[in-house]
Amino acid sequence: xxxxxxxxxxxxxxxxxxxxxxxxxxxxxxxxxxxxxxxxxxxxxxxxxxxxxxxxxxxxxxxxxxxxxxxxxxxxxxxxxxxxxxxxxxxxxxxxxxxxxxxxxxxxxxxxxxxxxxxxxxxxxxxxxxxxxxxxxxxxxxxxxxxxxxxxxxxxxxxxxxxxxxxxxxxxxxxxxxxxxxxxxxxxxxxxxxxxxxxxxxxxxxxxxxxxxxxxxxxxxxxxxxxxxxxxxxxxxxxxxxxxxxxxxxxxxxxxxxxxxxxxxxxxxxxx
Amino acid sequence: xxxxxxxxxxxxxxxxxxxxxxxxxxxxxxxxxxxxxxxxxxxxxxxxxxxxxxxxxxxxxxxxxxxxxxxxxx
Numbered sequence: 001x002x003x004x005x006x007x008x009x010x011x012x013x014x015x016x017x018x019x020x021x022x023x024x025x026x027x028x029x030x031x032x033x034x035x036x037x038x039x040x041x042x043x044x045x046x047x048x049x050x051x052x053x054x055x056x057x058x059x060x061x062x063x064x065x066x067x068x069x070x071x072x073x074x075x076x077x078x079x080x081x082x083x084x085x086x087x088x089x090x091x092x093x094x095x096x097x098x099x100x101x102x103x104x105x106x107x108x109x110x111x112x113x114x115x116x117x118x119x120x121x122x123x124x125x126x127x128x129x130x131x132x133x134x135x136x137x138x139x140x141x142x143x144x145x146x147x148x149x150x151x152x153x154x155x156x157x158x159x160x161x162x163x164x165x166x167x168x169x170x171x172x173x174x175x176x177x178x179x180x181x182x183x184x185x186x187x188x189x190x191x192x193x194x195x196x197x198x199x200x201x202x203x204x205x206x207x208x209x210x211x212x213x214x215x216x217x218x219x220x221x222x223x224x225x226x227x228x229x230x231x232x233x234x235x236x237x238x239x240x241x242x243x244x245x246x247x248x249x250x251x252x253x254x255x256x257x258x259x260x261x262x263x264x265x266x267x268x269x270x271x272x
Numbered sequence: 273x274x275x276x277x278x279x280x281x282x283x284x285x286x287x288x289x290x291x292x293x294x295x296x297x298x299x300x301x302x303x304x305x306x307x308x309x310x311x312x313x314x315x316x317x318x319x320x321x322x323x324x325x326x327x328x329x330x331x332x333x334x335x336x337x338x339x340x341x342x343x344x345x346x
Contacts, residue, residue: 033345057345060283063302070343072311100320101340105313222346
């Protein structure tokens with residue numbers, strides 16, 4: 001397999017890596033930086049996951065207390081490419097400002113666009129999401145749009161020019177897995193010109209595998225690893241799960257049949 | 273008698289600062305070294321102020337300033 005050196009020196013990438021805007025990644029697993037028991041576990045889990053792209057949130061600097069530093073420095077020191085998100089934004093205006101601040105702070109055009117409708121379900125406000133996506137694409141961002149699993153919304157996000165469209169499997173942090181694989185399948189069939197990632201609601205390794213078996217280009221998750229009983233073990237499981245799912249998709253599964261089809265030959269049976 | 277002051281809201285907290293204060297000076301007031309402020313960005317009245325302009329932009333009365341950085345997130 002042809003390998004090319006990566007941009008951040010973290011890993012070598014196969015030539016058929018995950019393409020997000022101008023960026024190519026060898027790993028198809030994106031992982032969040034939130035909710036780990038401590039920074040050491042976070043770093044070990046990220047290492048075990050094989051991820052190259054780690055999400056971060058954009059928040060006010062704590063001006064009262066500068067002793068508590070966030071994960072930014074250690075993530076950068078370890079060579080991770082960062083994917084800032086617009087978590088906590090309810091309007092296009094807020095999301096666009098946060099994205100611009102993120103670009104200024106981190107020097108990346110990558111943005112995970114989240115525009116939320118309410119704080120219980122954390123489902124996207126589709127109207128504001130589409131508005132924000134259009135503006136950010138116009139401003140030159142590589143927009144990875146967190147979306148609901150509505151094929152029409154996802155199609156619109158792809159048409160706007162998002163670098164990736166990322167429908168949820170189930171609500172953020174819920175761990176319910178792929179509650180509507182039929183919609184996810186429709187979305188994949190409708191959109192073949194834009195990378196698709198399953199983002200949100202992944203609970204365990206088999207969820208990640210199912211997403212990749214549907215032909216998705218990658219998976220984004222956080223809570224499934226950070227809140228697992230053993231985050232480092234789960235991170236390794238997720239790495240293997242995404243690889244297995246991708247290989248299975250490329251391998252081309254057998255069709256489902258109602259009736260049996262013998263796998264041993266009929267001819268030459270004893271007593272026949 | 274104090275020199276003329278302006279009321280500026282920084283990260284949600286209104287406070288009085290010296291009139292004519294620049295973004296650079298505001299950061300220093302809050303123990304942030306502008307020359308060692310990687311990973312930080314500033315918005316004034318909902319517009320990003322690029323790092324290159326931190327020394328030029330002065331803050332007016334009732335300005336709203338957001339000083340942000342990247343932190344843990346999913």
